[in-house]
Amino acid sequence: MALTDSVDDTDLVAQHSPLMSPLVWDLAHIANQEELWLVREAGGRPGLRPDLDHLYDAFQHPRADRPALPLLGPAEARAYVSAVREQTLDVLAGTDTDPGRPERLLAGAFVFGMLAQHEQQHDETMLATHQLRQGPPVLDAPEPxxxxxxxxxxxxxxxxxxxxxxxxxxxxxxxxxxxxxxxxxxxxxxxxxxxxxxxxxxxxxxxxxxxxxxxxxxxxxxxxxxxxxxxxxxxxxxxxxxxxxxxxxxxxxxxxxxxxxxxxxxxxxxxxxxxxxxxxxxxxxxxxxxxxxxxxxxxxxxxxxxxxxxxxxxxxxxxxxxxxxxxxxxxxxxxxxxxxxxxxxxxxxxxxxxxxxxxxxxxxxxxxxxxxxxxxxxxxxxxxxxxxxxxxxxxxxxxxxxxxxxxxxxxxxxxxxxxxxxx
CATH class of the missing domain: 3.90.1580.10 (paralog of FGE (formylglycine-generating enzyme))
Known part of the structure; x- marks a missing residue:
């Protein structure tokens, strides 16, 4: 959220390089993958927006083509992230993640770890987009x-x-x-x-x-x-x-x-x-x-x-x-x-x-x-x-x-x- 809240809506929907997606695509993609794997697969729930799956499928749409898709706008994307995360935490609270479970996805909470890593990888991708972005600085961190x-x-x-x-x-x-x-x-x-x-x-x-x-x-x-x-x-x-x-x-x-x-x-x-x-x-x-x-x-x-x-x-x-x-x-x-x-x-x-x-x-x-x-x-x-x-x-x-x-x-x-x- 810090990587997307730090820019205005114009920056959020812009493609700062053909090598990268608009930041708003990464934001909603993180939520969509969470919905697919945690809400539906791990939780057995119907999901919130299955109609979005094709828009946020990284293998269907190269990065250079994503700005032309009918993507969720900034406010819609943030609302989607919030709604999915609420259900995800509810699923996690009620899921048995014992390492001895026969289901590989749930044993040792693997599916939750997989999606946590997926989010972190897209955080790094969004950080690379920030580096390619033109304009005044919007991110800050202490010196090493x-x-x-x-x-x-x-x-x-x-x-x-x-x-x-x-x-x-x-x-x-x-x-x-x-x-x-x-x-x-x-x-x-x-x-x-x-x-x-x-x-x-x-x-x-x-x-x-x-x-x-x-x-x-x-x-x-x-x-x-x-x-x-x-x-x-x-x-x-x-x-x-x-x-x-x-x-x-x-x-x-x-x-x-x-x-x-x-x-x-x-x-x-x-x-x-x-x-x-x-x-x-x-x-x-x-x-x-x-x-x-x-x-x-x-x-x-x-x-x-x-x-x-x-x-x-x-x-x-x-x-x-x-x-x-x-x-x-x-x-x-x-x-x-x-x-x-x-x-x-x-x-x-x-x-x-x-x-x-x-x-x-x-x-x-x-x-x-x-x-x-x-x-x-x-x-x-x-x-x-x-x-x-x-x-x-x-x-x-x-x-x-x-x-x-x-x-x-x-x-x-x-x-x-x-x-x-x-x-």
Whole structure:
């Protein structure tokens, strides 16, 4: 509600980019999905507005086409959200959500968790729409904490020992189908950046002519760069000798110590090649974030199994920007890497594919239809990700050209035999 109440009705119904829906569509879509799955499916009730289902079906209508639909207006959408939420809470109060229930949707309140995550994902989508919106600032949040005293002395990279680990999950109650099932993966030893690549480091890539040299780009990436004229991350502008950026309506100097943001996969991959490194694979990323060599088990989060708190990670719209590189020592992984959760989504080298034994649930369109080489995997969650969707097994994916998302990256390299063995 804060993301929609912060703008007037004109902004609410406007399409601020063909990449995004009008904010009013997301608002009513959240309610419609809640009505479908919680009021009707979980509650067994007839529902409020089944006539709206086709309007708010994301698979029937591409984002660019949604403004032409006969959508609910701002007042109608808010009334719809309120009416659905009232019934949802009533259903929740009267539903047995024992983990032992035979119905998978209700066991452990999975369907409620699924919809809570769906809402949080659309909150992040609406936050991205706010970033694309032109006009004066309407959102505000406190600054993230300063980097800790040891941030400047951190090693550039950490060693992740080779050996098998457990990837994915079979017992996280609200994990989505693409996170399942857990399975053993053998990962060779590798070195990983201790922190995400920063704006300052990325500026050196730009200054070295990184966008002008095809040597650093895949053929597809070079065609994209030359065809679109990319020369810097999205929302950056050159002002004399200084780089500035637009962030939720504010124009400010690009902070050198923050993780770089709004770069596509092709840009992340090119930077890694220029630096003599590569992007980590998805199994490498998850092993670095979850594997505890001391116990041999995989944690829920880099710091352990406790739910994320403000000392662990920059999640949940708490700050409307990444924290400085090296922040959140309490959230560090066993390997020593920091900020693997929160701040920025991190591009990996991997295509989005199913785990061995994958089963679509509760519908194929959540994951299965996206599997394949068209989409690259992102991990870790950005500052706009809600805590309910921020965990070590959560998988995100997008086209390699996308830059409006809150994505950055870190790089990796193979370890030499003398660097480290199995663990």
């Amino acid at each position: 904490p300063r980097a800790p005293a040891d941030a400047a002395d951190l090693p550039a990279e950490v060693l992740v020992p080779g050996g098998p680990f457990t990837m994915g999950t079979s017992d996280e109650p609200w994990a989505l189908d693409n996170e399942r099932p857990e399975h053993r993966v053998d990962v060779s030893a590798f070195w990983l950046d201790t922190v995400p690549v920063t704006n300052g480091a990325y500026q050196r890539f730009i200054a070295a002519g990184g966008y002008q040299d095809p040597a650093w780009w895949t053929p597809e990436g070079w065609r994209h760069v030359t065809g679109t004229g990319l020369s810097a991350p999205e929302f950056w502008q050159r002002d004399g000798d200084t780089w500035t950026r637009r962030r939720f309506g504010h124009v400010e100097q690009v902070p050198a110590d923050e993780p770089v943001l709004h770069v596509c996969w092709y840009e992340a991959d090119a930077y890694a090649r220029w630096a003599g490194r590569r992007l980590p694979t998805e199994p490498e990323w998850e092993k670095a974030a979850r594997h505890d060599p001391a116990t041999g088990r995989s944690r829920r989060y880099p710091w352990g199994d406790a739910d994320p708190g403000p000392e662990h990670a920059n999640l949940g719209h708490r700050h409307l920007r990444p924290a400085p590189a090296g922040s959140y020592p309490a959230g560090a992984a066993p390997c020593g890497a920091r900020q693997l959760m929160g701040d920025v989504w991190e591009w990996t080298a991997s295509d989005f594919s199913p785990y061995p034994g994958f089963e679509p649930f509760p519908y194929k369109e959540y994951s299965e239809v996206f599997f394949g080489p068209d989409y690259k995997v992102l991990r870790g969650g950005a500052f706009g990700v809600g805590d309910v969707a921020g965990r070590g097994t959560f998988r995100n994916w997008d086209y390699p050209i996308r830059r409006q998302i809150f994505a950055g990256f870190r790089t990796a390299r193979d370890a030499a035999p003398e660097d480290g063995g199995s663990a």
